[in-house]
Amino acid sequence: MSATPGSSVNATARFAGAFYLATVPFAVFGLKYVSKVPLVSAGAGRSLESAERLLRLGVVSNVIGLLLFTLAVLALYEILKPVSARYAVLMAVLGLMSVPMMLLTEAGRLAAMRLLSSGDFGAFTSAQLQSQAALFLDLYQDGLLISQVFWGLWLLPLALLVYRSGFLPRLVGIVVAIAGVAWLIDWGTQLLLPGRTLPIGFLNAGELALPLWLLIRGVNVGKWQELTVSRSDASGPVPPAAA
Secondary structure, three states, X not given: OOOOOOOHHHHHXXXXXXXXXXXXXXXXXXXXXXXXXXXXXXXXOOOHHHHHHHHHHHHHHHHHHHHHHHHHHHHHHHHHOOOOHHHHHHHHHHHHHHHHHHHHHHHHHHHHHHHHHOOOEOOEOHHHHHHHHHHHHHHHHHHHHHHHHHHHHOHHHHHHHHHHHOOOOHHHHHHHHHHHHXXXXXXXXXXXXXXXXXXXXXXXXXXXXXXXXXXXXXXXXXXXXXXXXXXXXXXXXXXXXXX
């Protein structure tokens, strides 16, 4: 899936856009819907079996979403590295750092599932098991909060690369930068002012401007090729190996 001269760069761009957008339904279900359902609340009217099933679906959804996100980041790196190899590496590293962190946070859900699926867990009553499961789910949310800083940080070098590229609209880069800053502000607010939120959540969706553009319009192949050739010329010829 490397970006080669010609139309293949647009194939890579559309792969990146498709993989990026495909993460959305998995994230909405795994991170939003499952987290909002009162799985272990006494008044939820939900059996422990159905709660465990929903948690398992949430874990599977998140893992699939993270795999798609990894592919999207790698494809974006291939497209944008002619702009600046240094910033492209920074973008990829910051983006991919969130993947193992989020996978590790799933341990909280797995622990909650073990508690919910155990009919008898020592001397604990069913109510106590549910309370412990709720604690692990709270720890899971705390892990997501720590990961969220990378959701914002990786968008900043990505926005800079898009803005400087010349083969993608500068406006898209600006919108992505705003989304990155919004993620960071939201992260800082939740961490420093628990229980308070700012009405800026809608700005986070601005990061989808890039995958939508890539999927629908792709990149300006001519300008991408010009940039690639100019970068190659600037690096100079490779000296012959010593005899």
